[in-house]
Amino acid sequence: MDKYDYVIVGSGLFGSVFAHEASKRGKKCLVIDKRDHLGGNVYCENVEGINVHKYGAHIFHTNDKGLWDYVNQFAEFNHYRNSPLSLSKGKLYNLPFNMNTFYQLWGTITPAEAQAKIDEQIAEYGTSDPQNLEEQALSLVGKDIYETLIKEYTEKQWGMSATLLPAFIIKRLPVRFTFDNNYFNDTYQGIPKGGYNKIIDGLLEGIECKTDIDFFEEREKWEGLADKIVFTGKVDEYFNYEFGQLDYRSLRFENEILPVANHQGNAVVNYNDKEVPYTRIIEHKHFEFGTQPSTVITKEYPDEWTPGKEAFYPINDDKNQAIYQKYSELKKQQPNTIFGGRLAEYRYYDMHQIIASALTAIKKEFNEN
Structure with missing residues (x-):
């Protein structure tokens, strides 16, 4: 197999942005992902002509014009505003x-x-x-x-x-004394027309990618193929749980196709009552103002995280932060591995923050101011 400058583990936003920028700088990259698709949690699946957010609602929002211009290279955004x-x-x-x-x-x-x-x-x-x-x-x-x-x-x-x-x-709860249902205050907001896959496809165009690959099953092989690894998976798993396992919350999704044009009249409706087992219903067509004759809804259930389930939210309490700090020290001893993203940094990121983090990592890697 060929030798690469970077093998990038995970094709979410951090991995895809890093691969794109490194390739622009003449580096040879290979992106691998354990799922059967690219894009990590922003992946959309087309069902009945509707872009279904496979891993929960993703609404892009930022105050940073540079980041807004960056994502707009790859897709045109609509004027969706999150008003749950x-x-x-x-x-x-x-x-x-x-x-x-x-x-x-x-x-x-x-x-x-x-x-x-x-x-x-x-x-x-x-x-x-x-x-x-x-x-x-x-x-x-x-x-x-x-x-x-x-x-x-x-x-x-x-x-x-x-x-x-x-x-x-x-720490705070947003309270507004105006009649404004826009959830975010950011200047730039929207959903990419045609779904987030457009952005991932644009970022990874021309870059070699392999899906259904578990890095840990043949770790030595992948590490041997590259000068450096860019790792976006769980940091505790990378270090073989040396200091114990970090905790997460997971989510479970149930999708339904309904033979109606409009089920709930809004993209996101929270279900507050404890008797209802799910926390919200997402009706995906409303993200892109769809007029399809049918609709797709997703019921989102909070879930205990156990190994093998998708890790969505780090539990940043004192116990877990103390464990993560130990892994953080180990990271510093890995000069040939770049760690990035929600799981590798054990922190909750919005999409624009992950992109910013990847661009910062690129600048550091290539000694750019």
Whole structure:
């Protein structure tokens, strides 16, 4: 087999951007992925003419014009704005918390009325030194918002009581005193027309890629093929769990094709009540304003992570951060491996942050300012 400058383990955004940029600089890259497709978690599957976000909703948003211009090289973006709804006890509420939500909760009409209601509840239920997520939420938004729109959803999501979850999970909760349902504040937002595969295909054009390859099954072979490895998988697995296993939360998805043109009228509807086992339903056609005669929905279930399941969310509590720090020290002793992405860095990244991280890694690798 040929010798490569880089064997890139994982074809998600970090691996694909790194491969693209290294190739532009004349380097020979091979991208391998253990899944049967490229693109990592942004992969879309075309079902009934609808781009289905295979691993949950992905909405691109950034304030960085450079990053926006970067992704727009590969796909044209539409004007989609994320405006989720939450169904709680039979009533629909707008998210994020804004004047529409407060009107739905209390009938308040002016920002002053809503602010007074929240302040009154914070004074009654809040604390100056929150010790858990419940106390933190009550101290940020008061009892009504917490009990109606946060408590049961969060407990489903994490699989434990809000009184046992650390306060830092919700350092802040966005509260807006305007009638604005746009979830993100970023200047640049949208979904690529034709789905995220367009971006991955553009990034990896002309680069050798292999799917259904588990790096760890023939690790020595892949390491022997390249001057350097770019690793985007689980950092604890790379080091053979020397300091123990890091914890994650997983997700499970159930897709349904429905013979109707419009099932819920919105791309994302959260299901707050604990009696409903899933946390949200995604109706994919609304990401691209589709007019297909049928629709595809995905029910998203929070899941305990065990080895073999997809690791979605790192659990960045004190215990896991202490373990990760030990792996971080080991990373420094691997001059021929570049670690990048959500799993290798054990942190939650939005898409624009992963792309920025990959571009930073490229600059460092090629000694560019």
